[in-house]
Amino acid sequence: MLEKALVGTKKYWTWVFFLFAVIGVGAVAYMQQFNYGLGLTGLSRDVSWGLYIGQFTFLVGVAASAVMLVIPYYLHDFKKFGKIVILGEFLAVSAVTMCILFIFVDMGQPMRIMNVMLHPTPNSVMFWDSAVLGGYLMLNIIIGWATLHADKKGVSPAPWVKPLIYLSIPWAVSIHTVTAFLYAGLPGRHFWLSAVMAARFLASAFAGGPALLIILALIVRKFTKFDPGREPIQAIGKIVTYAMIANVFLLLLEVFTAVYSNIPGHMHPFKYLYLGLEGHGKLVPLMWTSSILAIVSLILLIFPALRKNENTLALACIALFISLWIDKGFGLVIGGFVPNPFERVMEYWPTLPETLITIGVWAIGFLVLTVLYKVAVSVREETEGVELEH
Amino acid sequence: MSMDRRDFLKLAGLSTVGMGAGWVLSRPGDILEASQFLQTKELLNAKQWAMVVDIRKFKTVEDYKKVIDACHKIHNVPDLGNPKDEVKWIWSDSFDHAFPGQESEYMPEEMKHKQFVLLCNHCENPPCVRVCPTKATFKRKDGITMQDLHRCIGCRYCMAACPFGARSFNYRDPRPFVKEPNAEYPTRMIGVVEKCTFCEERLAKGLMPACVEASNGALIFGDITDTNSEVRKVLADNYTIRRKSELGTRPSVYYILDIPGGDGNA
Numbered sequence: 001m002l003e004k005a006l007v008g009t010k011k012y013w014t015w016v017f018f019l020f021a022v023i024g025v026g027a028v029a030y031m032q033q034f035n036y037g038l039g040l041t042g043l044s045r046d047v048s049w050g051l052y053i054g055q056f057t058f059l060v061g062v063a064a065s066a067v068m069l070v071i072p073y074y075l076h077d078f079k080k081f082g083k084i085v086i087l088g089e090f091l092a093v094s095a096v097t098m099c100i101l102f103i104f105v106d107m108g109q110p111m112r113i114m115n116v117m118l119h120p121t122p123n124s125v126m127f128w129d130s131a132v133l134g135g136y137l138m139l140n141i142i143i144g145w146a147t148l149h150a151d152k153k154g155v156s157p158a159p160w161v162k163p164l165i166y167l168s169i170p171w172a173v174s175i176h177t178v179t180a181f182l183y184a185g186l187p188g189r190h191f192w193l194s195a196v197m198a199a200r201f202l203a204s205a206f207a208g209g210p211a212l213l214i215i216l217a218l219i220v221r222k223f224t225k226f227d228p229g230r231e232p233i234q235a236i237g238k239i240v241t242y243a244m245i246a247n248v249f250l251l252l253l254e255v256f257t258a259v260y261s262n263i264p265g266h267m268h269p270f271k272y273l274y275l276g277l278e279g280h281g282k283l284v285p286l287m288w289t290s291s292i293l294a295i296v297s298l299i300l301l302i303f304p305a306l307r308k309n310e311n312t313l314a315l316a317c318i319a320l321f322i323s324l325w326i327d328k329g330f331g332l333v334i335g336g337f338v339p340n341p342f343e344r345v346m347e348y349w350p351t352l353p354e355t356l357i358t359i360g361v362w363a364i365g366f367l368v369l370t371v372l373y374k375v376a377v378s379v380r381e382e383t384e385g386v387e388l389e390h
Numbered sequence: 391m392s393m394d395r396r397d398f399l400k401l402a403g404l405s406t407v408g409m410g411a412g413w414v415l416s417r418p419g420d421i422l423e424a425s426q427f428l429q430t431k432e433l434l435n436a437k438q439w440a441m442v443v444d445i446r447k448f449k450t451v452e453d454y455k456k457v458i459d460a461c462h463k464i465h466n467v468p469d470l471g472n473p474k475d476e477v478k479w480i481w482s483d484s485f486d487h488a489f490p491g492q493e494s495e496y497m498p499e500e501m502k503h504k505q506f507v508l509l510c511n512h513c514e515n516p517p518c519v520r521v522c523p524t525k526a527t528f529k530r531k532d533g534i535t536m537q538d539l540h541r542c543i544g545c546r547y548c549m550a551a552c553p554f555g556a557r558s559f560n561y562r563d564p565r566p567f568v569k570e571p572n573a574e575y576p577t578r579m580i581g582v583v584e585k586c587t588f589c590e591e592r593l594a595k596g597l598m599p600a601c602v603e604a605s606n607g608a609l610i611f612g613d614i615t616d617t618n619s620e621v622r623k624v625l626a627d628n629y630t631i632r633r634k635s636e637l638g639t640r641p642s643v644y645y646i647l648d649i650p651g652g653d654g655n656a
Contacts, residue, residue, distance in 0.1 A: 037580040038544075039561030044474040048549040048559060108544015108559065108581025115524040115543050126523035126547055187517055187637040188553025264491065341555040342483060343490035346473070 001149060004378040005371040011223070012374065019367045026360010029353040030105060038108055040353050046340040047348035049333050051358050052106035056099050058208070058329035059365075060179045061201060063095035063136065065209020067172035068239050074165050080235060082388045083380060084228045087220070088213060089144035090372035092172075095209075096137040098365035103130075105357055125181045132175045139168045144372070151388060152379045176201045183336060191269035191335040194257075200250040201328075207243035208324040210236045211317035218314055220373065226380040230310070237313050241301040244320055248294055251327075269335040272345065280345045283334060286326050293323035426530050432596035436613035438514060438533030439588050440642040441599075442624045443507050447608035454482050454505060460604035461586070466577045468567035477558040479586040480509040480601055489633060504648060507609070509601075510535060510556040510586040511633065511641030518548035518557065527583075533614075533642065534588045544581040553634050554641070557585045614642060 008016075033040045043050050066088035072078035073085050104110055121127045143164050150157040180198035183189070194200075214236050217228040258266040271277045273287045300306045300316035307313055339345050350358070393401075448454060461467070461480045468477055486493035488506040512535045519529050526541040527548055549557045563580050571577060575591065578584055588611075589599035597603070602611045612619035621644075630644040 037560065037562040039475050043561065045476050045549075045558055046473075046555070048546040103545075106545070108546070108583075109542060110544075112524075112541070112543045115526075115541055119524045119541065121523055121525050124521050124523040124547070126521065126545065130523070182547075183550075186521070186551050187639060188634060189550065336550070341490075341553055342487040344487060 001145075001152065001375050001379065002371075005374045008374060012370075016367065016370060019363045019370065022363035023360050023367065026357050026363065029356040029360065032353055033105070033357060034110070038106075040351065042348050042350045042354060044346060044348065046344070046346035047334060047337040049106070049337065050348050051330065051350045051354055052102045054329040054333040055358060055361070056102040056106070057179060057201075057332065058325060059095045059099045059102070060133070060176055061205030061324075061328065062209045062212060063092040063099065063133075063140075064172040064176040064202070064205045065213070066092040066140065067169055068206050068210050068236070068243075069213075070165065070169060070172075072235070074162075075169070078235070080229065080232045083226075084213075084217060084232050086144055086148055086376045087216060087228070087373065088209075089140045089147075090376060091209070091213060091216065091369065092140045093137065093144065093372060094365045094369035096133055096140070097368050098361055099133060100137075101361045101364060102358075105361065125178060125185065129175075129178045129182060132171065132178050136168070136171055136175050139164060139171060143168060144376075148376055148379055151383060154383065154386060173202065176205050183332075188341060189336045190263075190265040194254060196250050196253060200247060200254070203243050203247035203250055204324050204328055205243075207240050207247050208321055208328075210240045210243070211320045211324075214240065214317045215314060215321070216369075216373070218310065220377060224377045224381065225384070226377045233310065233313070234308065237301065237307050237316075240317065240320065241298075241307065244294070244298060244301065247324070248298065268339050268343070272338045273331050273335050277339065278345045280338075280347050282347050282349055283331060287331050290323045290326035290331065293319040294327075297323060426528070427536070427590065428594055430594045432594065434593045434596055436532045437615040438613065438642060439512060439593075440533075440612065440614035440621050440644070441509075441588075441602070442610040442621050442628075442630065442644045442646060444608050444610065444624070444628075444646045445504065445506060446646060446648045447606070448505070448507065453606075453608065454507065456604050457507060457601045457609065458482070460600040461589075463570065464572050464575060464600050466564075466568045466572055466575055468564035469569065470562070470564070470567050475561040477560065477564060477584065479558075479584075480507065482507050489631070492631075501648065506645065507601075508554070508556075508633075509643065510588075511554055511639070511643045512586075512588055514640035514642060515638060517551040517553070517639060521547045521551040523547065530590070532593075534590055535585075536587060536590065537584065539576075539578060539582045539584065542582040544583065546583060548583055553637050553639065557583050559583050 041050065041052075069081050069085045069088035073081040104113065107113065116127060116130050143161060146161045147157045150161075177198045180201040183192035184194060184197035186192060214233055217233055217236075221227050255270060258270050268277060272280065273283050274291075275281070276284050297316045297320035300312050300319070307316070334348055338347065458480050462469075462478070465479060467479055470476060482505040485497075485501055485504060485506060488508055493502070512533060514533065516527075516529060516535045518527050519535060522528075523545060524541050524543055526539075526543070527535065527537045530536050544559070546559055549559060560578050560580050560582055565571075565577050568577060589597070589601075592599060598611055599609075602609045610621050610624050612621035614621055614625075616622065624646070625644060628646045630646050632641045632644055635641060
């Protein structure tokens with residue numbers, strides 16, 4: 001089926017070559033980083049994780065969100081998701097690919113990456129995270145490919161696919177729970193030491209991922225003959241609404257606990273992020289942008305009339321996605337490191353090469369997504385009007 | 391037997407996976423734990439090395455400098471000249487930064503401005519060891535929290551896990567920044583994490599850590615499980631505190647405070 005990605009319109013090829021160009025720029029920046037070291041980034045002795053690990057964390061959520069389509073379709077027999085569940089699965093493949101690449105570009109000694117498998121260490125959460133992410137990538141490639149291949153032939157997928165689909169549901173929850181545990185189990189990092197960390201991660205994932213999916217579905221409809229349909233998009237819109245409410249609620253729980261308890265160690269990261277601490281406030285404008293966009297998206301989502309209008313729904317999804325990207329892809333990681341273990345404020349800001357590498361990895365993700373969506377859409381276009389067998 | 395391209399690829403794929411698995415399984419010697427460290431004849435033994443910092447004996451800037459320099463010189467610790475890329479094994483900081491949350495605005499002025507010697511605590515329950523995904527950082531049988539710099543992948547999870555900011559990362563090639571390289575001790579490469587090792591290379595030769603030797607008795611070093619050791623005697627005779635002991639990492643570095651007005655030898 002991959003051959004379908006090799007034929008396309010001029011627009012398709014322009015987009016693909018544009019992505020290649022962006023990847024090329026990122027690759028050059030990465031070679032620089034590879035030779036000079038991570039000193040090329042804004043990372044420091046005090047803020048030792050930054051944009052890369054933030055992107056990784058955010059994208060694990062996007063990957064896990066495929067389950068929001070799989071559950072209604074396979075567990076509740078919600079037929080309307082039949083034709084777009086593949087878009088969720090392929091989005092997960094692209095997101096996990098980016099996760100792995102972000103870990104890779106963050107490593108001081110990337111050539112030693114296999115050490116994680118050669119010296120398996122079950123007491124390290126990172127060992128489990130690499131295991132569950134690898135497994136999730138395989139599951140989604142196999143499930144997505146097998147179901148799409150069956151659709152193409154007009155038959156039902158092989159009987160071994162169903163158990164894998166059921167397995168992918170708890171697996172999706174596990175990848176984001178384990179990722180939250182990377183942070184939530186560290187002594188002395190007050191901002192991360194929270195029992196609701198994994199719950200908040202899942203809530204933001206189930207809002208952000210499906211919001212991105214709505215945007216992608218609308219793009220697919222605009223540029224191809226495959227229409228994901230109005231009803232599935234509306235149904236996903238409701239999922240996004242509930243998940244975003246849960247996410248904002250969980251964030252407010254964190255703020256209450258920190259602020260009302262008045263424990264300095266717990267308050268300081270929030271102060272740094274939203275008000276500035278000891279005259280340092282590089283993240284303040286960004287965090288308020290995130291908050292305002294969250295409120296805007298909630299207003300657009302909660303009122304049914306606005307949500308039912310696809311234009312305002314798209315706007316809501318874009319606002320929500322940017323809001324969560326700032327909150328989780330940036331603020332969450334930096335807030336854990338500022339102030340540092342000596343209660344000193346040492347700030348972080350990404351450098352140009354670091355930003356180019358980050359954009360380059362996103363471009364690789366979009367390229368993987370474009371190729372997989374091209375295949376899926378081509379199959380859907382060929383089999384238009386045919387009922388699915390699974 | 392005929393075989394189409396698809397079946398051939400399937401078989402080829404399976405064989406590759408099988409060969410990979412076989413290769414790993416056939417090398418148990420490499421997978422097994424290597425002996426932790428060289429058991430030399432002169433080796434000083436302990437169950438848990440510990441240090442007491444007698445802050446009363448640090449009086450002048452020189453007292454700190456000679457201790458810090460002794461360590462950084464023999465261990466080829468680079469001077470990168472900026473706080474972002476900084477690498478340090480032992481350093482000093484004021485009370486409110488060394489013991490955040492313990493300070494009070496009414497405490498003696500002298501104490502407020504006093505510098506405290508800081509280094510890796512060689513915790514009995516180290517979070518850095520718990521999180522390391524490759525066992526590159528590990529707890530030795532003598533209690534030293536050690537690292538294998540050839541196994542470290544540079545993920546910096548240990549830096550996030552350490553509540554004491556004890557760990558430094560080689561953000562760039564450190565070698566050009568080592569002023570007078572000591573040929574007896576290795577320099578480090580780019581992209582790995584490093585910290586104080588309680589001078590395990592000196593213990594192997596029967597010597598005390600370099601900082602202890604240079605401190606004129608201000609740093610006391612010994613086996614905390616040995617009731618007759620000097621550290622135990624000092625701990626029994628003096629009130630000491632540890633950094634962030636509430637976190638349960640059980641630091642092995644203790645501090646005797648300078649209490650103005652007291653006779654200093656309570």
